[in-house]
Amino acid sequence: MYRNDGFRDLQRRECLRLLAKIPVGRIVYTRPGLPAVLPVDFCPETDGAVPLRTAAVSEPARVIDGAMVAFEADEVDAATHSGWGVVVTGTTTVVTYPAERKRLAHTDSRLRVPSPREVFIRIEAELVTGRDLADGGSMYGPALSI
Secondary structure, eight states, rough: OOOOOEEOOOHHHHHHHTTTSEEEEEEEEEEEEEEEEEEBBBOTTTTOOOOEEEEETSHHHHHTOOOOEEEEEEEOOOOOOEEEEEEEEEEEEEEEHHHHHHHTTTTTOOOOOOOOSSSEEEEEEEEEEEEEEESOOOOOOOOOOO
């Protein structure tokens, strides 16, 4: 049986601070009729928006403009059973304004997907949630002995 013991909900500010520590996350979107999850590098902004850089020929660049997506990043230590996870949910926009593209191109070396034709996609943070495995315990309760 699933128990919520050991988890602590994170506030938005804490979620954004944690996201700033991680270079790779996962974008969750819908292919025609199917869910898809793809690892991406990103560089969160202080307002919670999540800009991604990808190749213009990539599937996300072709299918997610204007779509509602989720973005997830986490850090887990299997040895200590500790860690956290953050999810940003929002609508995507392909960045087309030249000054904004230039700013994003020089924002952070974490946005580093090499491509002769790159596209910046911004996820506007409509919902930011997170959980911290605060006490190092198992989310499933004590181990069962058989």
